[in-house]
Amino acid sequence: MTRVSMNVDGVVYEDEVESRTLLIHHLRERLGRVGTPIGCDTSNCGACTVLISGESVKSCSVFAVQADGEQITTIQGLADGQGVNGEAVGQWHPVQRAFQQHHGLQCGYCTPGMVLAAVDLLARNASPTEDEVRHGLEGNLCRCTGYQNIVKAVLSAASELRGEGPLPGSFQDSADLTGVGA
Amino acid sequence: MTEQLDAGMVAEQIADADALSSPRRGGELGRGRRRKEDAKLLTGQTNWTDNIVLPGLLHMSVLRSPMAHAKILSVDVSGALEMPGVIAAYSGADLAEVQGSLPCAWPVTPDMVHPDHHPLAVDEVRYVGDGVAVVVARDRYASADALEAIVVEYDELPVVLDMESAISDGTPLVHEDKGTNTCFVWPFAGGEDYDATKAKADVVVKRRFRQQRLLPAAMEPRAVVVAPIAAADDYTVYSATQIPHILRVMLALVTGIPEHRIRVIAPDVGGGFGSKLNVYAEEVLALVVAKKLGRPVKWTESRSEGFQATIHGRDQIQDVEICATQDGKVLGLKVDLLADMGAYLQLVTPGVPILGAFMFPAIYKMDAYSFTCTGVFTNKTPTDAYRGAGRPEATYAIERIMDELAHELGRDPMDLRRQNWIKHEEFPFETVCGLTYDSGNYEAATEKAEAMFGMAALRAEQKARRESRDPIQLGIGISTFTEMCGLAPSRVLGSLSYGAGGWEAAQIRMLPTGKVEVVSGATPHGQGHHTSWSQIVADALGVPFEDVECVTGDTDSSPKGMDTYGSRSLVVGGVAIHRAAAKVIEKARRVAAHLLEAAEGDVEFRSGTFSVKGSPEAKTTIQEVALATFAAHNLPEGMEPTIDADCVYDPENFSFPHGTHLCAVEVDTETGFTKIRKYVCVDDVGKVVNPVIVEGQVHGGLTQGIAQALYEEAIHDAAGNLVTGTMADYLLPTAADLPHFDTGRTETASTTNPLGVKGVGEAGTIASTPAVINAVVDALRPFGVNNIDMPATPERVWRLVQSGGSR
Ligand code: FES
């Protein structure tokens, strides 16, 4: 057993862990941070992606002991402003908003990983092309969406983060529809 | 009746598929509402089954057979019991009295061979991954560790893996006691005698197509948690399933626990694609072990475990023959199928190819149709429904053979289709299979798709590349598909020997504060049911979309249902909700008339308000009526104080979405690599409730169909091991592997349901595979290629180019 301390979504946790415990299992089973799911056992799917000091990492590919002293952001802590348990209560991150606006998720199982991988991608490349987004997300599998709307969402979030405003969304809010078709 | 979207809008759509989300009519239907489901999914507050933790929870792990076929001589679990944290361990023999046999609900013929299928093998294992023993321990790691301490002695038996050897003489038998590997032979014929028709034909074209084995690979692995209240003999089963209602019945039948003592909850479920439309060994095992121990038990599959232990899809050999006149009129079609069942029958294993039987003639008129399917046992994971279930196989065969016939006749493949398809004015049309297609407009969808595609320019480029012997050849593939959705009229299912009906249940509850609860038996796992249901109810009752709450996926709170598969949720479940809403309005009208002191016949309902004909100031809203009914102080004489309503809806027919998909591929004849250059699809799924959700379904469907054409194949070695046993080996496409899709729609309303809807869940998967392969074959025609096995990998393509088309 090794003593580790990590800051997860703004809360510091100290625990004794087995040296073989994967970070994803530590997050889910010890800390109860179950917002990050597991999709494979070969580090291929990206469902478990979290940010460690701002960089996207597949949390099934590192041991909990390797995350000692690190700052970890999961999907549960991505939004601005956090509740008692670090739960997102505030403004969603632009990438989260864009995923909803562009229907970038269906079952949502890949979504936590996809969103965090996209956050990292946009941190490294503020103006990616469609092709760069497609290649940048190669480590994250989605079985539902065919990726098209995910790519659109990431391009839209990029535009918003550059201060150019989001791309026109696929969905229309009721507000958008005022007076239309009535 | 076809409602063509107006011309200006069509042009816009060609430029931008987003235009589809523009509302076309007033109200909620056809409006691109943002999904209600998204908030929790985007913030990590989802309730996946594996997230569930209960006091005293134990973890179960399953020891699986490393052999495809062997006698079990002994299983010794004593080593496991000595491991730290282990609470119990059982072999198949230990559980023989309580584990029962897994159900197959579709005995397709009276003499179908239906072997026992124990959740844990007792005497013999029959595929790699067959369960042999379970361990239950205090945590995940401890139970996994303890598996290694179980000692099993096997006596290896010969294996049979391919279907043709399995049905030849002297072959090893998967089930020795059955004396055969043939599970069933299911013949079907429609129209005139096929052989007599063929005798009149000028041209006969034959091909053998293989539907490779596929892994459904929903992103959420399967998981189950069973919480017993031992003293009360009461069990709550949480399962990552598409079918909580069916599962409840089946768990009762398998285990003997009374049905009313079992509650099944499907929490948030992360995709299914048919793989969670089943009753699995682990669901039964977790239940019987939890019952034995009186403690909650969880099992979650690891991905590579799931690749062995969750059903596989497709796996058919199709011998297809089409006959026609010299001028291109199709006369008849003959299909001989071998369908791989795997080692056992799961819930609807034998029914999958039968569902396809009616779809081979597709959109074409013909005089004669002959079909035979032979179900075959092999030492592999059982197959079952995978997105499309039978219909992608049929669509592939007919759309491929139409291209081959066109080639044989020297005809343009679209012209040949046009000559033979059912004309718009011929609907409703009874096909050679006896199905009645209620509506369709193949001309409109095709015209639109061709315009979006730029067919003429691509054909010109293809010609130029052929003439210059460019190493990059261009191929154009067509798929003008239809499918049979909205499973299903119960009497039809009965006539096909399926064990249950095809209805769906709905309930609408009007709450005193004016909010509305919708209870539906269609269980979501990513489709956005709650959003679509809210739109249907908001539209019908004139209440705000935000005021509608949906209740699904729990046999306590949504007690009646047939669940989600076969593109049925909207077509059957949505219509049930629509009808329940109509009943609410009728009950509420009675109350409104009473309150307004008017005759019921004089009270009109519009946009949520009841008013009296001729005196518009006399009105009351449906919310006010709900409150008045709740208070019940002043109701019509003899009326029960409720305006809630139920509906159980049994569809009178299937629905028949259709569309035209066009694919252009660039094939590098030097490397064999295929790149999709352009993919255009125009789908006609009837009326739509939420166009953005519809488009998302199409995207996902296309991707799975394209993946079958180009990437995915479950491969076994000679000993029966799954070589593509992890996500590192099984090629699921990534964002970088896929093109941008240009999607469009035409709307030809279904005439057999009041919403005019047809279903969309499987359309993309059904249509896209032949479009891609037709394009690859088209690119390779100059090399003498007239067929290619799927997936069309670079190696396969390269070999065909090298060998001049011989496989
Ligand atoms: S669970 Fe980590 S990559 Fe799949």
Ligand code: FES
């Ligand atoms: S949304 Fe289901 S896996 Fe991506």
